Amino acid sequence: MAPAGDGAVCETDDVDWLLNDLWALITVVGVLLVAGVGAIIGLVRGGTRRRRIDAGTRPDLTGVSGGDAHGSTATGGVDTLERSDVLTEPSAPSVETPESTRSRLRRLRSRLARSDSALSRGLLSLLQGGQLDEDTWDDVESTLLAADLGVEASASLVARLKERVAAEGVRDAATMRGWLLEDLYTELQPQMDRRIASSRVGGRPAVVMVVGVNGTGKTTTIGKLARVLVAEDRDVMLGAADTFRAAAADQLETWGARVGVPTVRSDRDGADPASVAYQAVREANEAEADVVLLDTAGRLHNKTDLMNELAKVKRVVEKQSPIDEVLLVLDATTGQNGMRQAEVFSEVVEVTGIVLTKLDGTAKGGIVVAVQKALGVPVKLVGLGEGPDDLAPFDPKAFAEALLGS
Numbered sequence: 088m089a090p091a092g093d094g095a096v097c098e099t100d101d102v103d104w105l106l107n108d109l110w111a112l113i114t115v116v117g118v119l120l121v122a123g124v125g126a127i128i129g130l131v132r133g134g135t136r137r138r139r140i141d142a143g144t145r146p147d148l149t150g151v152s153g154g155d156a157h158g159s160t161a162t163g164g165v166d167t168l169e170r171s172d173v174l175t176e177p178s179a180p181s182v183e184t185p186e187s188t189r190s191r192l193r194r195l196r197s198r199l200a201r202s203d204s205a206l207s208r209g210l211l212s213l214l215q216g217g218q219l220d221e222d223t224w225d226d227v228e229s230t231l232l233a234a235d236l237g238v239e240a241s242a243s244l245v246a247r248l249k250e251r252v253a254a255e256g257v258r259d260a261a262t263m264r265g266w267l268l269e270d271l272y273t274e275l276q277p278q279m280d281r282r283i284a285s286s287r288v289g290g291r292p293a294v295v296m297v298v299g300v301n302g303t304g305k306t307t308t309i310g311k312l313a314r315v316l317v318a319e320d321r322d323v324m325l326g327a328a329d330t331f332r333a334a335a336a337d338q339l340e341t342w343g344a345r346v347g348v349p350t351v352r353s354d355r356d357g358a359d360p361a362s363v364a365y366q367a368v369r370e371a372n373e374a375e376a377d378v379v380l381l382d383t384a385g386r387l388h389n390k391t392d393l394m395n396e397l398a399k400v401k402r403v404v405e406k407q408s409p410i411d412e413v414l415l416v417l418d419a420t421t422g423q424n425g426m427r428q429a430e431v432f433s434e435v436v437e438v439t440g441i442v443l444t445k446l447d448g449t450a451k452g453g454i455v456v457a458v459q460k461a462l463g464v465p466v467k468l469v470g471l472g473e474g475p476d477d478l479a480p481f482d483p484k485a486f487a488e489a490l491l492g493s
């Protein structure tokens with residue numbers, strides 16, 4: 088007979104074994120539970136990221152290395168990109184919903200009409216004067232010139248109007264304004280293709296490069312354009328290749344984060360812009376984005392440096408993808424000066440579209456006619472304020488009506 092004590096020991100051992108087994112079971116079940124919940128959270132997050140191209144995250148390009156910023160090497164730095172895979176969580180607590188295109192067009196149309204009222208008022212008072220002598224026609228032409236329509240367009244608009252007035256013997260201001268409106272609409276070349284490359288092309292993202300001198304509103308325009316595209320359900324990526332102005336990348340990243348669009352950037356001031364642009368296109372490819380928008384510098388030590396840098400960015404990006412769109416941003420308030428800028432940029436990159444900013448509060452909207460004529464390139468977008476949704480596709484009919492106050 089086993090001593091009672093032994094039995095007690097045996098019983099205690101059994102209880103210990105049972106307890107140990109129970110703990111083991113609890114531990115295993117606990118581990119499985121934690122792993123399962125973790126996997127489910129991971130799946131949900133992963134799914135959301137893929138839909139919005141890792142919304143709010145960005146690759147850290149600290150230490151992007153390579154050629155100088157002034158074009159001394161064609162592909163400098165591209166092969167030696169160091170990329171730490173630190174992906175940051177979205178910096179914005181909530182993602183905004185941008186205004187729909189239809190709603191913004193309605194709102195901006197009325198703003199455009201207000202901005203050009205000086206021209207329409209001037210023309211109206213001249214045409215209503217009833218005295219259509221040479222002086223009056225000269226004044227009509229000067230009013231058009233003052234709106235930056237350019238010498239050629241202003242002269243031809245007045246010549247056509249004079250002809251029709253003489254032929255039809257009409258002096259009614261409303262009729263004359265109607266004719267002027269028709270001719271102005273024709274001058275705006277409504278047949279031009281104003282679509283923006285923003286959908287995938289042949290299995291890769293569309294690449295849009297944005298150029299222009301500093302202060303014209305490039306970075307702001309890219310931020311606003313990202314919102315337009317997000318409202319149209321596009322997956323967008325931004326590339327901060329303006330590494331000359333220290334705050335430009337932060338500014339761009341903030342615009343993107345507001346609508347859940349990631350920005351590829353370097354955290355190093357003065358990093359090689361071509362490398363950043365190259366990396367942005369690569370990231371957009373990997374993320375299967377619809378479109379990547381590349382910001383570029385508008386100021387360097389001199390014009391030659393700026394143009395060399397731009398040419399290099401273009402060359403390097405084209406090593407992995409064609410550039411589908413080059414948007415030149417012009418400030419409408421700078422008038423004919425903008426025309427000269429346009430010519431300089433066109434020598435280096437093939438501009439495919441113009442963005443005319445700051446049309447709010449200027450009576451110089453006629454620059455649209457002049458710039459399209461000079462460059463043979465359509466105005467595709469207009470900026471009508473500093474608000475995040477103050478950018479609209481250019482609509483020749485609405486624009487002509489706004490210009491003439493119809």
Ligand SMILES: Nc1nc2c(ncn2[C@@H]2O[C@H](COP(=O)(O)OP(=O)(O)OP(=O)(O)O)[C@@H](O)[C@H]2O)c(=O)[nH]1
Nearest residue numbers: 301302303304305306307385444445470471472473
């Ligand atoms: N009123 C008005 N202001 C605008 C418009 N577009 C841009 N701006 C303002 O123009 C200023 C310059 O804009 P940025 O986007 O920083 O210009 P940038 O061309 O990127 O300048 P750099 O980075 O120095 O080359 C900002 O204060 C913008 O808010 C517009 O359509 N209307």
